[in-house]
Amino acid sequence: MLVSNKQQDWLQEVIDKITAKMDWVSEKSKHKIPYTTVNGTHDDRGVDNPSGADADGINWWTNGFWGGMMWLMHHETGNEKYKEIAQISEVKLDQCFEDYYGLHHDVGFMWLPTSVANYKVTQNADSRRRALHAANLLAGRFNLAGGFIRAWNDLNEGDTRGWAIIDCMFNIPLLYWATEETGDPRYKQIAMRHADTAMTAFVRPDGSVNHIVEFDPFNGGVVKTYGGQGYEEGSSWTRGQTWALYGFMMSYIHTGKEEYLHTAKRIAHYFIANIPADGVIPVDFRQPAVPRLEDDTAAAIAACGLIEIAKAVGQYEQGVYLDTAVKLLKTLESRIDWTVASDSLVQKGSAAYYAKAHHEPIIYGDYYFMEAIFKLKGNDLYLW
Numbered sequence: 287m288l289v290s291n292k293q294q295d296w297l298q299e300v301i302d303k304i305t306a307k308m309d310w311v312s313e314k315s316k317h318k319i320p321y322t323t324v325n326g327t328h329d330d331r332g333v334d335n336p337s338g339a340d341a342d343g344i345n346w347w348t349n350g351f352w353g354g355m356m357w358l359m360h361h362e363t364g365n366e367k368y369k370e371i372a373q374i375s376e377v378k379l380d381q382c383f384e385d386y387y388g389l390h391h392d393v394g395f396m397w398l399p400t401s402v403a404n405y406k407v408t409q410n411a412d413s414r415r416r417a418l419h420a421a422n423l424l425a426g427r428f429n430l431a432g433g434f435i436r437a438w439n440d441l442n443e444g445d446t447r448g449w450a451i452i453d454c455m456f457n458i459p460l461l462y463w464a465t466e467e468t469g470d471p472r473y474k475q476i477a478m479r480h481a482d483t484a485m486t487a488f489v490r491p492d493g494s495v496n497h498i499v500e501f502d503p504f505n506g507g508v509v510k511t512y513g514g515q516g517y518e519e520g521s522s523w524t525r526g527q528t529w530a531l532y533g534f535m536m537s538y539i540h541t542g543k544e545e546y547l548h549t550a551k552r553i554a555h556y557f558i559a560n561i562p563a564d565g566v567i568p569v570d571f572r573q574p575a576v577p578r579l580e581d582d583t584a585a586a587i588a589a590c591g592l593i594e595i596a597k598a599v600g601q602y603e604q605g606v607y608l609d610t611a612v613k614l615l616k617t618l619e620s621r622i623d624w625t626v627a628s629d630s631l632v633q634k635g636s637a638a639y640y641a642k643a644h645h646e647p648i649i650y651g652d653y654y655f656m657e658a659i660f661k662l663k664g665n666d667l668y669l670w
Contacts, residue, residue: 287664288593288608296616297662301362303624304631304656308359308368311629316371319349319378323630323647332378344381345388347395351653354399354669357407358656361667369407376400376413383419390438391427393420394457399653402463403669414467421464421473424457428476432501433483435476448503451514452488452495452526454480455533459670462540474541481537485549488530493556494522494571495530515638522571523639524584527557532591536670538598550595557588558610565617569636569644579644581636582621585614586654593661615658622655631655 289297311328319332331346356372359365379396382389397420404413427436434450435458458477465474487508488496497514501507516523531553538546560571567588569579592611596604622631632651636644660666 288596288662289612293612293662297659300615300619300659301663304659305359305363307624307631308355310626312356312359312368312371315352315629317374319344319352319375320629320649321346321348322649323628326628328629332375343388344378345385347390347392348649349375349379349382350396350399351649354403355649355653355656357399357403357669358653358660358667360407362660369404372400373404376404376416380416383416387439389423391424391435391451391454391457393424394454394460396420398460398463399669402460403667406669407667417460418464418468421460424460425464425473425476428480429501429503429506431504432506433479434487434499434501435480436503437498446500448501448509449498450480450483450487450501451498452484452533453529455484455529455536456670458533459536459540462537466540477537478541478543481534481546484530485534485545489549489553493552493554495526495553497523497526515641517570517573517639521573522560524557524567524569524571524581525587527553527571528584528587528591531557532587532594535591535594535598539594539668539670547595547598550591551599554592554595554607558606561610561614565613566621567614569639573639579636579639580634582618582632583635583648583651583654585618586632586651586658589614589618589658590654590661593658611658612662615655615662618655 287294315328318328318330320328321331322329331349332344353372353375356368360368379400397417401413401417404410405417429436435454437449437451438446440446458480461473461477465471487499496511497516498512500509502509511519513519513521514523531550534546534550566580567585569581573579589611592607596607621634623633630647630652632655633647634645635648635651637648
């Protein structure tokens, strides 16, 4: 275990509570692909799309996390039912390849925790095929002139051909995996070009991060930045901070490039310096004091990244990152619903500052909380 002896009892208690809750939640939602929880019950983004290409349905970007949670539970418990439930959602995602139009940069989020996970554990040939197909779709979004992977498809906001977002740092591990699996260097080359661009275009000198950067898609170069899901342009959307913090660690893990580790640490130092005294993470570090909008999902993702940094640095540095991760997780654990009243664990997620709903369960909050807790145990299943 990574935690001290005095923390081990707390950690095992949390793992026992996760195991107990997932035992019944997995059965209740085994045929769903949840995103949020409505009146205590998981919704289902795995339903058929009336249009065949609705990004809010089967093509929704978070649809890999439920399968990822099941693989984490399979690894932790050895219970075969979790593998079987994970494979249900993986097969459902095949429809996305048929629809095609609903897919964009987030194929990594969708197929790393499902097909890549399945292939790593079982060597399932169909899972390998699915993951490589998704990797080719992601590689096809690379813009040569700007050195970035394009974000969404055409949006109502106008010309988005040059748009890239910090979230994509979590998608490019699919490309690293594709090179590791096939030996073809092109995937890794694209991933590193995108990461190198993100280091200079997204990460500010103080360690804060832009959410959206618009590049000239024909000639390269930054055109402007956008506030995106944060409070405003130039602000500091906390989940974007965590996509960057953990995302650059993912690139470091796959490449060993020291600049990625240094970048992750710089972002981490900014994040740590801005954690409120009560440990509850706001939606944006630069948002107004009122209303106090919170996002527990950002805390969970940050904890994962901080633990990975602690594993990569020298022993005299480890405490800075590991102690902060534990504090974030303890704050989260105190706010989790462990009862049968809710199918979700993490209750206070916020997708964006200007979203219609706030402080609601969002599936990736549960996934990253579980991942972080299992990381602390020291024998986790790394899916990225």
